[in-house]
């Protein structure tokens with residue numbers, strides 16, 4: 001099997017809560033085909049997508065109660081992967097089972113434990129309580145990306161691309177000489193504690209444009225504060241705030257961008273966008289957020305990251321990154337990942353060593 005070399009004993013997001021129903025969902029996670037579903041009692045189940053009888057994909061089967069029935073000869077399996085029923089046969093062979101994974105539903109995501117099942121510790125799931133607070137609204141997204149998961153995550157660790165790649169949507173207003181004669185000052189701080197990397201980036205006294213001006217209700221000027229917290233394997237917890245000249249903050253947008261490897265060169269991108277302004281029904285509505293974020297991510301980020309992936313495949317070992325000052329958050333995360341691979345006795349993946357030493 002094409003099992004990928006990924007970090008183990010960590011929670012990987014396998015699906016959005018809303019994606020799991022009483023119909024089987026087939027999804028490859030870290031190179032392993034899986035079937036996921038929600039049983040009648042609400043429990044989530046994740047199994048290898050392979051019937052141990054004759055290798056039919058279980059995802060072609062049906063959910064009956066809390067179990068899944070293979071569509072080929074009708075064998076049934078429970079949430080632990082044990083076979084519970086063979087038509088016209090009482091004795092079930094001891095080896096008639098399929099691998100089951102621990103899954104936990106939290107904050108609107110389905111977290112799958114990749115590693116030793118007995119080590120699964122749900123206190124290690126990132127803490128995202130704002131997704132459930134009454135005064136906030138949350139919109140969830142799933143994107144499929146034809147790039148390595150790290151390239152897509154790096155895009156979220158690199159706020160400096162926003163003013164350029166997203167100049168028509170969420171950039172700050174640049175080059176308005178009438179109102180602003182100098183480029184806004186940027187301050188940046190990155191800290192690594194254990195396996196967590198945090199960053200705070202402030203663009204001082206800047207004007208907003210496009211969607212950011214609409215969210216804020218004016219062009220400003222404001223101090224634009226971007227806070228990032230990265231947790232392994234690849235959970236990017238971001239906040240965007242606009243501070244008035246007196247320091248008041250009226251809008252906070254919390255975003256989680258979480259990458260899970262599908263294959264070595266494709267990934268699943270799970271996201272939420274949670275906002276605390278505009279009242280319960282005002283702009284931006286769920287439909288506005290859906291349209292805006294799909295425009296930005298499907299329109300700008302994913303095409304760029306997929307193009308990077310193609311370049312890396314075309315140039316092979318010649319494709320080395322040259323980091324600059326603004327890449328500090330990306331390179332700090334890569335350093336943590338490299339150490340985690342090495343601590344686990346693995347060679348660090350090329351995607352975290354491609355950056356030339358600073």
Ligand code: FES
Nearest residue numbers: 051053054070073
């Ligand atoms: S292959 Fe699944 S029951 Fe035979």
Ligand SMILES: [Fe+2]
Nearest residue numbers: 155162166301
């Ligand atoms: Fe982006």
